Amino acid sequence: MRIAVLGGDGFVGWPTALHLSDLGHEIHIVDNLSRRWIDAELGVQSLTPMDSIQERCRIWHQETGQRLHFHLLDLREYDRIRAWLAEYRPDAIIHFAEQRAAPYSMKSDRHKVYTVNNNVNATHNLLAAMVETGVDAHLVHLGTMGVYGYSTVGAPIPEGYLDVTVDTPTGPRDLEILYPTRPGSVYHMTKSLDQILFQYYAQNDGLRITDLHQGIVWGTHTSQTRRHPQLINRFDYDGDYGTVLNRFLIQAAIGYPLTVHGTGGQTRAFIHLQDSVRCVELALSDAPKAGDRVKIFNQMTETHRVRDLAEMVAKMTGAKVSYLPNPRKEADENELLVRNDQFLALGLKPVTLQEGLLAEVVDVAKKFAHRIDRSRVPCVSAWTKDIAQRVEHDP
């Protein structure tokens, strides 16, 4: 297949592009490199030294003989994305190209506006351009578990849809609705809005869409990124883009007390990077037909409570754990049960939290520890002005 990987220079997009190229697909990476610009804005850099996207593509060709085609394109530029689609007419499109950090989306009003403009316009431009050009590609979007809001009301969170019964004058009627969204940040809110855009375009124009509600991705290598030092993946550790388990692992590597927010009572869904790329492959193999509802998968393999993760990493490495005021507005404790039957049925054999893999990330962090700026480790983006004041007084 000819596959467009939108956001293919990012943390999950790059290893996905390599994985699909390795399977023999023709890969076109589309990216505006905004993530690299945001590193410059924040004064941080990936823990791992990343080459330019063009250089990464050159090395992949040198190692495998397969070409990755790179297109510098911003999804917010409607005319250009429409022209690109009309010219390349991909069979499948994987859409990673959004601003994905919840703390970055909460930094200031400007960051909220940027995140909504970027994410909602990127998704809507793509959908409108697919209809206009008649490109009948299978669109696979990377969404988030965060659209559900993390609290389980007794039953596990289903894969996207909820069966409800409503009372009508002629008796009870069964309905299937999108699971009600309860986003916990402006970033997560944009993913909730994306869901409505997908529902509309699937129903109105027959677009074939799969939305992957993904949990927190951890790890850094996949079998393809290991092939050459210059194919190494991005690895974020800073307070805005670093995700919790990866952060704990680099903190352990540099002797920084593990930064647990509040009581660490939040339970979240996780998936290893290797499984994340495999899930995209599985989703591609199971495309919906025109007229089908949006296919939704919960792309996660296990759930963990944040303080349990911290204790596990502390036990493994001898790191100290520090309980900090929570800069986010989130429940002190939550239970999370999630269904993920569809990927298991398609053959996913989950990689679960294993000491070996955890230690591997610590080793990567130790190798590049000289690149870590300790002053960028704390999470300083607060969810409300009140919380900002509280966190400032009790850092």
Ligand code: NAD
């Ligand atoms: P990332 O920030 O590393 O990569 C996103 C890429 O998209 C970047 O290379 C960026 O330059 C590009 N991009 C952003 N806006 C663009 C635009 N307007 N036009 C063109 N390119 C644009 O993020 P990631 O961690 O690789 O996440 C990829 C996707 O997966 C995101 O949509 C995210 O919401 C989702 N996701 C990520 C995680 C995770 O833990 N990393 C978990 C669940 C879901």
Ligand code: USQ
């Ligand atoms: N947390 C800590 N200490 C830290 C960092 C985070 O205790 O140093 C806590 C947070 O308060 C939160 C939890 O860990 O309760 C998860 O935070 P995170 O930054 O790892 O994850 P999140 O903000 O939810 O975002 C990440 C990705 C996002 C993706 C989402 C999937 O950045 O793109 O959509 O995970 S999910 O969490 O399932 O919604």
